[in-house]
Amino acid sequence: MSSPDIYDPTYVRDVFDRCADQYIAFSNVCSLGFTQIWRSQCAEMLDLLPEHQQGYDFMAGTGEVWPHLLAKWPQVTSIHAVDISSGMHQKAMKRLHAMRAHKIEFREDDVLQSGLPDESAEFVISTFGLKTFKPEQHERLAKLTERVLRPGGRFAYIEASDPTDWWLRPLYRFHLDTILPQVERFLLKGAQDFAMIGEYSANFGNAREFARMLGDTGLNTEYREFFFGCASGVCGSKPC
Incomplete structure (x- = not known):
């Protein structure tokens, strides 16, 4: 039997639909809280202007960036969440976001196939959605980002990465590749879906190449790394 294409949209959707019940707790505990820190830093990278009031959260998942986004930038009145997994969104709205539901509009869709309007x-x-794409999908995402932004609009992406130059990288990889699957196996009794995090992250590397792709579309871009390269991101703007 041939191995599945782990970047196929249907495969990705099924993984995250199965993970939905335990995703928030698992990601927070097993990242030692760093995922929340990095979400906050991603919201800060947006550097919004007062007139920047509505936009997209791509690969929105459980919407855990929304509290950081709305606290940092209170002028935001509308977030259009796009995600291929409706299971993730439904759990998020029920558990986390009932009080801000009036600001959230959900679109269940493969973001790369969505017909989002220009500007x-x-x-x-x-x-934390970039790792579920391969390079040719990253290129399409970069073009989509440029297309949907209005002149002067801002963007920010962040992703768990592989810190190849960090001297503690072997310990970090051991955590992702060995510890996390065992936690899932013995404590969550899952289908080993969370173990995919390590594989996706290793394949992804970091956001440097995605930053180049965004720049190639004409966007102003800045590449950043966090905590010795365990996360990387890119932010910037569309020229006016």
Whole structure:
């Protein structure tokens, strides 16, 4: 039997639909809280202007960036969440976001196939979705980002990365590749879906190449790394 294509949209959707019940707790505990820190830093990278009030959260997942986004930038009145997994969104709205539901509009869709209107957003944000794409999909995402942003609009992406130059990288990889699957196996009794995090992250590397792709579309871009390269991101703007 041939191995599945782990970047196929249907495969990705099924993984995250199965993970939905335990995703928030698992990601927070097993990242030692760093995922929340990095989400906050991603929201800060947007550097919104007062007139930047509505935009997209691509690969929105459980919407855990929304509290950081709305606290940092209170002028935001509307977040259009796009995600291929409706299971993730439904759990998020029920557990976390009932009080801000009036600001959230959900679109269940493969973001790369979505017909989002041109220049329809003042910002684009995305946290921890890049690793589920391969390079040719990253290129399409970069073009989509440029297309949907209005002139002067801002964007910020962040993703768990492989810190190849960090002297503690072997310990970090051991945590992702060995510890996390065992936690899932013995404590969550899952289908080993969370173990995919390590494989996706290793394949992804970091956001440097995605930053180049965004720059190639004409966007102003800045590449950043966090905590010795365990996360990387890119932010910037569309020229006016």
